[in-house]
Amino acid sequence: MKNSDKFISGLVKNFKDKGFRLTAPRKAILDLLVNTNEHPSVEEICFDVHKSYPSIGITTVYRTLDLLVSWGLVHKFDFGEGKARYELIEHPKGIGHHHHLICTSCKKIINYTDFIDKEFNYIPKVETRLSKKYNFKIQNHLIEFYGVCDNCM
Amino acid sequence: MKNSDKFISGLVKNFKDKGFRLTAPRKAILDLLVNTNEHPSVEEICFDVHKSYPSIGITTVYRTLDLLVSWGLVHKFDFGEGKARYELIEHPKGIGHHHHLICTSCKKIINYTDFIDKEFNYIPKVETRLSKKYNFKIQNHLIEFYGVCDNCM
DNA sequence: ATTGTTAATGATAATCATTATCATTAAGGT
C-alpha cells in the first residue's frame, strides 16, 4: 500500500465518520490533492481528474472542496487572480503548515516550512497578545510575502 | 484647510505628476478613501460617492482603484467574500502599515498597528533569510489572523 | 474666454468564477 493510499484512507474516514458517502468522484479528487504540491484551481482539478474519471462535473469539484475546507482539511487561497486555489493542509509528503512567497509577475508560489527560530516564537506570542487585547479567538493565520522571483528579475 | 484635504492634495499630485487628469469623480473617490478606516468594496464606494457625485459610474470606481493600486497607494484585499476590498496604504489619520484580525463569522476586520517588539524584529529577519535562500525580491507582506470576534463567541 | 485635442467617463454588453436547480444516478444499508 502506497503512503499516499494510506493517507487517503485517513481522509476517507472523515467522509464515513460524518455520514457522507464515499464516491468515485470524491476519491478521484482526493487522489489528485494528495499527489500534488501545487495549488490547483477548480478548473485545473477538473481537468486533471477528468483523465481518471472522465464524467467528473465541475459542480462536484466545487462541492467536494467546500466540504474539505469546512472540515479544515483543505485550505482555500486567493492569490489575487480572480479564482481560488486549493491545497491539502496535512500532506502525505510531510509538507505540513507552511507560508508562501508569491511572485507578482509570474504568479509562481513557493512553499516554505523551514521556519527560523524567530518565526516559531513570533506567532504564538503575537496570537496570545492579540487574543487578549481584542478578545478574539484566533484559529489560524495567513502569512504571505509578495515580490519578484528569480526567473522574473 | 483640513488635514485630510492636505492629504488629498498629496494624492492628487500623483495624478498630475504621472500625466493623468484630475477629475471630479477621482476627487470624490479619494475623498471617500481618506475619510474612512473601513475596507470598502467597490459597491460600497460607489454607493457612498453617489451622495456627493450622483453621476458616478461603477466602471470609474474600478478604474480609479486600479490606478491607485498600481501606484502602491491603495491595497486591494480579498477576505474570501468573492469581492475585493480596498484601503489607503498611507492614511491621514496616521494608520500606516498594519495587519488584520478577521472574524470568519461576521467578517469584521480589526486593524492593528501596535506591533510588539517581537513582531518588529521578526519580519525583517524572515524577509532577509527568504530573499537570500530563494533569490526572491520581497516587496511587501500580508499577515492576517483568522478567528472569531467577541461579538460572535 | 474660446477652441481643439484627447483622456476620462458612464451606459451597456461581455466574460468569468461561483452558486442554485433539478432530473437522474448510484452508495450503502436492508
Next chain:
DNA sequence: ACCTTAATGATAATGATTATCATTAACAAT
C-alpha cells in the same frame, strides 16, 4: 436484488469584474 436518499452533473442563474464605444470634460494652446 431492492430501497432510500445522498450525490452527481447538465444547465441556468448570479454576481463581480472587464471590454466596448459613443459622449463628455480637462487642460494646454491660442
